[in-house]
Amino acid sequence: xxxxxxxxxxxxxxxxxxxxxxxxxxxxxxxxxxxxxxxxxxxxxxxxxxxxxxxxxxxxxxxxxxxxxxxxxxxxxxxxxxxxxxxxxxxxxxxxxxxxxxxxxxxxxxxxxxxxxxxxxxxxxxxxxxxxxxxxxxxxxxxxxxxxxxxxxxxxxxxxxxxxxxxxxxxxxxxxxxxxxxxxxxxxxxxxxxxxxxxxxxxxxxxxxxxxxxxxxxxxxxxxxxxxxxxxxxxxxxxxxxxxxxxxxxxxxxxxxxxxxxxxxxxxxxxxxxxxxxxxxxxxxxxxxxxxxxxxxxxxxxxxxxxxxxxxxxxxxxxxxxxxxxxxxxxxxxxxxxxxxxxxxxxxxxxxxxxxxxxxxxxxxxxxxxxxxxxxxxxxxxxxxxxxxxxxxxxxxxxxxxxxxxxxxxxxxxxxxxxxxxxxxxxxxxxxxxxxxxxxxxxxxxxxxxxxxxxxxxxxxxxxxxxxxxxxxxxxxxxxxxxxxxxxxxxxxxxxxxxxxxxxxxxxxxxxxxxxxxxxxxxxxxxxxxxxxxxxxxxxxxxxxxxxx
Numbered sequence: 001x002x003x004x005x006x007x008x009x010x011x012x013x014x015x016x017x018x019x020x021x022x023x024x025x026x027x028x029x030x031x032x033x034x035x036x037x038x039x040x041x042x043x044x045x046x047x048x049x050x051x052x053x054x055x056x057x058x059x060x061x062x063x064x065x066x067x068x069x070x071x072x073x074x075x076x077x078x079x080x081x082x083x084x085x086x087x088x089x090x091x092x093x094x095x096x097x098x099x100x101x102x103x104x105x106x107x108x109x110x111x112x113x114x115x116x117x118x119x120x121x122x123x124x125x126x127x128x129x130x131x132x133x134x135x136x137x138x139x140x141x142x143x144x145x146x147x148x149x150x151x152x153x154x155x156x157x158x159x160x161x162x163x164x165x166x167x168x169x170x171x172x173x174x175x176x177x178x179x180x181x182x183x184x185x186x187x188x189x190x191x192x193x194x195x196x197x198x199x200x201x202x203x204x205x206x207x208x209x210x211x212x213x214x215x216x217x218x219x220x221x222x223x224x225x226x227x228x229x230x231x232x233x234x235x236x237x238x239x240x241x242x243x244x245x246x247x248x249x250x251x252x253x254x255x256x257x258x259x260x261x262x263x264x265x266x267x268x269x270x271x272x273x274x275x276x277x278x279x280x281x282x283x284x285x286x287x288x289x290x291x292x293x294x295x296x297x298x299x300x301x302x303x304x305x306x307x308x309x310x311x312x313x314x315x316x317x318x319x320x321x322x323x324x325x326x327x328x329x330x331x332x333x334x335x336x337x338x339x340x341x342x343x344x345x346x347x348x349x350x351x352x353x354x355x356x357x358x359x360x361x362x363x364x365x366x367x368x369x370x371x372x373x374x375x376x377x378x379x380x381x382x383x384x385x386x387x388x389x390x391x392x393x394x395x396x397x398x399x400x401x402x403x404x405x406x407x408x409x410x411x412x413x414x415x416x417x418x419x420x421x422x423x424x425x426x427x428x429x430x431x432x433x434x435x436x437x438x439x440x441x442x443x444x445x446x447x448x449x450x451x452x453x454x455x456x457x458x459x460x461x462x463x464x465x466x467x468x469x470x471x472x473x474x475x476x477x478x479x480x481x482x483x484x485x486x487x488x489x490x491x492x493x494x495x496x497x498x499x500x501x502x503x504x505x506x507x508x509x510x511x512x513x514x515x516x517x518x519x520x521x522x523x524x525x526x527x528x529x530x531x532x533x534x535x536x537x538x539x540x541x542x543x544x545x546x547x548x549x
Contacts, residue, residue, distance in 0.1 A: 035227075038214035042157045042184035043232040045211040050154055050182045054111040057179050063206035064175070065104040068097060069512050071202045080195040081167055085298065086336040090500035090507070096168045097511035100203070102132055102450035103172055103470075107179055110452065110472035117452055118473040126484065129444070129451055131510065135486045136440055138448035140471075143479030145459055149467060150261030151181050156234025158183040159227065161248070163239035164190035165301045165339055171200060172450070173237055174213060176469045183235065184212050188227060191218040192340075229255035237263045239303070241379070242463065263467030265456060267303030267379045268407020270442065273397045273427070275415035276315040283488040284317065287414045288324035291385075292332050293494035294412075294441045295365055299337035300346070300383035304410045304435075304442045307380055308371060310397040313389040322387060326367065332495050334363040334383070342382030349375045349384045376404050394423060398430045408458035409465070410435040410442035417487050428482055434458045434468070440485035441494065453481040 073093050082089045109115060120127045126137035152158040158177045162170030170187060177183045185207075189196055194217050207213040218224065228236060228251045236248055245264045252260050272291060279287075295306050309325070311318050337343050347357030350366045352374050358364055363383060368375075371386035390400050394413075401411055411433045415424060428436050434456045435445030449455035449470030456468030458480060468478060485491055509516050 035216055038216070039157055039186055039230060039232050041211045042186060042214055043155055046152070046156060046184045047154045049178075049184055049210070049212050052182060057182070058108050058111050060206050060210065060212075061104050061107050061175075061179055064203060065101060065108070067205050068101055068104070068203050071199060073097075073199075077195040077198050081193075084192065084338055086338070088497075088500050088503065090503040091497070092167070094503040094507040094511065097507060098132070099168045099447065099450050100171055100175075101511050101513075102447075103175060106450060106452050106472050107175070115473070121452060121473050121475050127452070129448060129483075132447050132451055133440065133444045133483070133485075134492075135490070136444060136448075136483055138445075138451065138453040138481060138483050140453055140475050140481050141479045142475065142477050143459070145477055145479075147459060147477045149181070150235060150263050152183045152234035155232075157232050158185050158235040158237060159230075159233045160185055160187045161224075161236065161238035161240065161244070162187060162190040162193070162196070164192040165298060165303075167193060167196055169239050170196070171203065172469060173239065174200075174204065174207075177235075177237060178207055178212050180472065185214075186227075186233070187213065187215040188224065189215065189217055194218070225251045228252060229257065233257075233260070235261055235263070237467075239265045241381070242266050245465065264465035265303065265409070265467075265469070266407070266463065266465040267381065268409040268457075268464045269307045269376050269379050269405040270304055270407075270410060270412075271308050271310050271401040271405045272306045272412045272414060273394060273401060274309055274311045274315075274321065275394045275413065275419050275423075276312045276317075277416050278418045279317055279321070279416040280489065283416045284321050284324055286488045286491055286493060288321060288328050289332075289493055289495045290441060290491065291325055291414075292328035292365075294443065295329075295385050296332055296335050296383070297443075299335045299339060299342055299363060300365065301337065301339035301342050301381050302443070303379075303381075304446065305381070306385060306412065306441075308376060308386045308388050308405060310388050310390060310400055312393055312397065313391055314393075318389070322369065325385075328495070329365055329367055329385075334365070337363045337383050339381065344382075345380045346382040346384040349380050349386075353386070373404065377406050379407065394419075394427050395430065398427050402430070402432045407464040408433050408461045409456070410437065410445050412437040412440070412442050414439055414488065417489070431480075432458045432460055434464070434480055436480055436482045438482065438484045439488055439491060440483055442483070444485075445481060445483045448481060448483050453483070454478050455481070 078089050078093055081092050110118065117127055121140050124139060124141065126139045129136045129138055160170060160173045160177060174185050174187050177185045197215055197217065200215060201208065204213050228248055238244060238248065245262060245266060248262055291306060291309065343360050343362065346366045350357055353368045353372045355368060358366055365383040365385050368386040371388050375386060390396050411431055413427060435442055437445050446455050452470065452472045454468040454471045457464035457466060471478060508514050
């Protein structure tokens with residue numbers, strides 16, 4: 001009933017007569033003729049969808065949010081994800097659900113005529129990220145350049161080529177193109193994650209029913225090239241690497257579609273700048289732990305995974321810090337380097353630096369204390385971490401990052417509380433990156449996009465792609481987004497991953513939207529279950545039906 005009420009506000013432009021109805025639960029993925037039918041439907045819908053009003057798209061977003069909250073999250077696709085990544089099902093579903101629900105809630109809020117968040121972003125103020133990143137803020141810094149966003153023309157479709165390293169990325173890309181850019185979208189899933197068609201069909205059902213979104217599986221390079229060159233494809237968005245972006249460009253050009261633009265998010269050689277000055281023992285320890293936790297996450301196959309630590313050669317505590325990093329690399333558990341070629345790229349980078357490869361069976365991070373510049377020319381996208389010592393201080397480290405590290409997607413600055421505030425201001429201003437994180441991992445820059453900030457390459461360089469996602473409030477001429485954490489001594493230890501029950505409680509409270517009481521109930525039920533195992537005569541109660549942690 002709720003879903004029917006949400007759709008009731010849509011106008012005739014959205015609910016105009018369509019071609020023969022079909023069940024949205026049937027994934028139309030099998031044949032070229034069905035794919036052709038879907039693209040044609042999307043192209044036919046594109047003009048009326050481009051003319052949709054904000055309140056119409058809000059109704060659809062609210063329906064998608066309800067679908068997300070009622071998605072059963074059955075063990076099938078979620079188990080496939082945990083099998084691939086060797087991670088916790090509870091953690092996976094919370095991260096997936098939290099990012100998507102945050103994005104949808106922010107889109108809905110951004111359409112309100114009076115928005116305090118809009119006012120804050122427009123005026124360059126810091127916006128608290130709330131439970132998304134406790135204690136952190138985000139701000140959008142505007143430049144004097146003129147930014148334009150590539151989009152599909154009316155009568156054409158935007159093609160999203162799904163990412164292979166995180167399950168929520170393609171969903172965010174689809175929502176961005178459909179609800180903010182007002183495009184009809186064809187999503188091609190990545191071959192590593194074909195099982196995403198099921199949850200995507202459930203969450204995107206309101207858009208699928210309106211012929212605004214359709215999805216297809218990957219059927220190989222030739223089929224993908226044919227899809228890119230299709231006469232109704234008017235824009236391509238991809239999350240991947242430079243080689244893929246360049247191949248898409250060649251395919252479009254060969255098909256005579258030289259005017260079709262590509263927006264993309266391509267990663268980079270992500271630098272972490274470590275400030276000099278006087279650090280406390282706790283600040284050093286927290287910094288080392290969080291560097292390593294960020295590096296090991298997802299086997300190092302994240303577009304924002306740290307690849308090089310930039311430190312001052314004159315910093316008296318340099319060796320103490322690097323020794324702690326070395327210790328943490330041994331202490332923290334290696335995550336599976338499942339992404340194709342991750343271990344091989346790591347070993348190739350080690351060989352370039354004169355070190356022995358770790359082998360195709362090892363998920364360990366290759367750590368190089370004296371990096372060769374050749375390794376800074378290409379993102380490893382795997383378990384590899386290097387150190388670069390530079391002359392001078394933090395400003396010189398920023399110059400090095402700007403000039404020597406390929407790409408401009410994101411970077412992190414770690415500093416002690418003793419650092420001069422004006423120095424930090426100057427460094428943040430100098431860094432030519434789309435997202436700058438201060439005392440937090442730049443992954444929280446992506447989290448911030450779901451709350452209205454931006455994510456994407458710096459406008460002055462295309463090695464990390466072009467265009468931004470997020471920016472729900474349509475702030476013009478974005479230079480960068482800055483995410484700031486608190487003092488390192490108060491920063492969350494990223495290596496201390498909570499147990500699955502904590503993720504289950506957070507999921508129930510925030511993603512399901514049931515509030516703190518429901519989250520507490522999950523924790524209490526799990527406590528009773530544990531206690532019952534210790535004290536057999538306690539009365540039994542039904543266990544909380546969450547996926548296994």
